[in-house]
Amino acid sequence: MLSEGIYQSFCLNAASLEFQTTLFGPWRLLTVGQGTSEVVEVIGVVRVVTLEDEDLLAAHGNVIFARYGLQTISRCIPNQPYGVHDDYTERVATPKIIEVGMALAEQGVEAVVVSCAADPAVSELRTRLSIPVIGAGSAAALVARGLGQRVGVLGITEHVPPVIETELEDLLVGYARPDGVVATTDLLTEFGRQSAIQAAESLLAGGAQTIVFACTGFTTIGLAQTLRNKFACAVVDAVEAEGLLAWYACRGADRMVEARV
16 A cells, blocks of 8 residues: 555646556556556655645646656655755755655655755765665756756855756856845745846856756746746756656656556
């Protein structure tokens, strides 16, 4: 049997289907109709901001599902209402992220994603777990590195997160922080959204060809597609990037097996 927490998250991503599930270690067998069943990998998503709104909690997992067809379980850390936005909040969050990540692994997920562009606790979790642990920041930087274009980084911290700066190296041509935005929750306002658009425009004016998100809060407000439409530029969304690596970690989510009925 799936635990209640896994089942609720699983239903969230497949709410439109009539299905039955069977648990096989880290695999879930999703029976669709009467003809076939699909073996579905489940990814654990650690949110580094405390969220009581279920839609906001599931937002990053839903992006990963929409892009790559991977089911997700999303869990947030406690007592972190403004997320991770400086060295202090990252230090405070690290043990909480480790605890949540290990709990997800115990539930049988195929990989753990830390959905924060600073990659907090990623290295610590990798030493503790045998499954892949993916950080949003390094994932985004690696995707941008693969594009090989000049990169402008859009974030909410004072400086580019070190994990992103290290990966980008010579491709990095600029960094911008939206005016008036100091925490991820500021992006949920119309002012924060417009400020982020203006900051991205300044990066492009400064010579950037690709925008890389150094905050997963930009994903929560759907900023990537807005920028792609408005400026016709490449935008590397950190949540989309972490989902891409999770897809590879799971070797794809398109296995089909005969149903036994």
